[in-house]
Amino acid sequence: MMVGSLERGAMGRLEMVLPRTERPTQAQSLRIGGVLALCIVLFYALDVLFLRGFYLPSLLVRVGWALEILLYLWAREKVGERGEAVLTALNSVCCGVCFLWLTYLLGGPSNPFIYLTPALPLVLALAQPRDARPIIYSGLTCSLGTLYLLLFVSHDPMRALAVAGLVASMSFCGAYGAAQFRKTQQALNAMRWEQAHREAQEKLALAELQRAQTEKLAMLGRLAANVMHEINSPLSFVHANVEFLRGALRERLSGQDPEELDSVLKDTFEGLQRIESIVSDLKGFSQMQAEEPSECALVDVVSDAARLAAVRLKHVAQLSVEVPEDLRVFATSGRLAQVVLNLLVNAGDALEQARVREGRVWVKGMRVRGRVILRVEDNGPGFSPGVLPHIFDAFFTTKDRDKGTGLGLAISREMAERFGGTLRAENRPEGGARMILELPLPQ
Ligand code: ADP
Numbered sequence: 001m002m003v004g005s006l007e008r009g010a011m012g013r014l015e016m017v018l019p020r021t022e023r024p025t026q027a028q029s030l031r032i033g034g035v036l037a038l039c040i041v042l043f044y045a046l047d048v049l050f051l052r053g054f055y056l057p058s059l060l061v062r063v064g065w066a067l068e069i070l071l072y073l074w075a076r077e078k079v080g081e082r083g084e085a086v087l088t089a090l091n092s093v094c095c096g097v098c099f100l101w102l103t104y105l106l107g108g109p110s111n112p113f114i115y116l117t118p119a120l121p122l123v124l125a126l127a128q129p130r131d132a133r134p135i136i137y138s139g140l141t142c143s144l145g146t147l148y149l150l151l152f153v154s155h156d157p158m159r160a161l162a163v164a165g166l167v168a169s170m171s172f173c174g175a176y177g178a179a180q181f182r183k184t185q186q187a188l189n190a191m192r193w194e195q196a197h198r199e200a201q202e203k204l205a206l207a208e209l210q211r212a213q214t215e216k217l218a219m220l221g222r223l224a225a226n227v228m229h230e231i232n233s234p235l236s237f238v239h240a241n242v243e244f245l246r247g248a249l250r251e252r253l254s255g256q257d258p259e260e261l262d263s264v265l266k267d268t269f270e271g272l273q274r275i276e277s278i279v280s281d282l283k284g285f286s287q288m289q290a291e292e293p294s295e296c297a298l299v300d301v302v303s304d305a306a307r308l309a310a311v312r313l314k315h316v317a318q319l320s321v322e323v324p325e326d327l328r329v330f331a332t333s334g335r336l337a338q339v340v341l342n343l344l345v346n347a348g349d350a351l352e353q354a355r356v357r358e359g360r361v362w363v364k365g366m367r368v369r370g371r372v373i374l375r376v377e378d379n380g381p382g383f384s385p386g387v388l389p390h391i392f393d394a395f396f397t398t399k400d401r402d403k404g405t406g407l408g409l410a411i412s413r414e415m416a417e418r419f420g421g422t423l424r425a426e427n428r429p430e431g432g433a434r435m436i437l438e439l440p441l442p443q
Contacts, residue, residue, distance in 0.1 A: 033073040037066035065098035092134040096141030109154040118170035125174030139171020305340035317359030330442040343376040350380035382427040
């Protein structure tokens with residue numbers, strides 16, 4: 001349920017714009033009025049039944065009444081608010097007069113139409129519950145009209161008072177009902193507005209949050225690129241210098257025990273290597289923002305990754321690849337190959353660490369319900385329950401410090417999501433790990 005619409009205001013914020021009015025359009029009014037006018041004319045059949053014959057004056061009154069209603073509905077759109085109030089009052093009075101005139105022509109107080117007079121203000125209350133004035137005007141006209149008919153035409157003061165009282169009380173009921181209807185509508189509108197306003201606020205808050213997160217990510221990307229650049233250049237000369245110092249000190253201290261110094265330098269070396277591998281992982285991630293994804297064949301991407309992983313898997317596992325040639329994805333092929341390579345290397349590491357003798361790695365691509373699925377499975381140890389929930393956390397690793405950075409899967413999942421896909425992990429029922437990369441088909 002939505003009342004009004006959301007628009008951008010001068011400050012760029014979303015604002016709630018409520019409809020100015022709920023009244024029917026001119027076309028709708030004319031349609032309803034047309035039906036009413038038609039009914040008034042067609043009910044001439046009742047006159048014929050009452051009078052047992054055709055009677056021109058009643059037909060003329062009916063036609064006049066019908067035209068008056070149509071004229072009122074047409075003219076009401078042409079005048080301002082004040083003019084409309086005057087026209088509405090005139091229409092209410094005209095309706096009462098026409099009805100009573102018709103009653104008079106059809107036999108006056110002896111015609112059962114006289115007992116329908118109290119219903120006229122009620123009909124108006126139903127037709128226009130938003131405004132009590134027409135009901136009051138029509139009630140007054142009908143009360144006075146019946147009073148006149150019963151007093152001066154049939155000379156029956158008691159009946160005149162009774163019917164006029166009935167018309168007055170029905171008018172009061174109609175006006176009261178209309179007032180209640182207005183109040184209920186106002187409360188309902190306020191409630192709808194409140195709800196729509198709350199929804200708009202929630203949308204705005206969500207949009208703000210998303211914008212802030214996007215900005216944060218972009219800033220992090222830029223920051224990471226700067227940090228990598230800053231670290232990388234000193235890192236290379238520190239690396240070379242340590243290497244040089246190691247050799248020089250060895251020569252100088254050849255007479256003494258160099259073992260302690262050697263171990264310090266070895267640790268320093270390892271630290272440098274670790275920094276280098278973290279920087280290289282992050283480098284691929286930050287560069288990705290500059291590259292444009294395009295449509296590419298999944299089999300080519302997997303072949304590139306398999307070629308690079310061959311060195312790692314050679315003595316550890318046998319690799320089987322099964323990817324249909326026509327399977328295409330929309331991604332940055334180099335980055336996607338990096339994701340697949342990462343999954344293959346992880347499988348190789350797991351098989352080696354667990355000393356699996358006949359290691360196997362399977363890569364299988366398929367199309368499932370409009371998505372591309374790439375599964376990378378191995379017959380290694382799989383994920384232990386304590387490890388599985390954390391494998392996508394940045395810097396989580398179970399490998400030795402010199403082997404793993406714990407960034408591979410975190411970055412791979414981020415890349416998959418950038419291509420509009422997902423990356424999941426599970427254990428195979430028959431043992432081993434299964435990584436599932438799901439990507440959208442190119443549009
Ligand atoms: P890293 O390889 O540097 O440790 P990753 O994010 O690539 O970082 O992997 C995180 C962890 O997930 C690994 O340390 C390992 O414990 C686990 N893992 C990943 N792939 C497999 C696999 N095929 N079999 C078992 N464990 C795996």
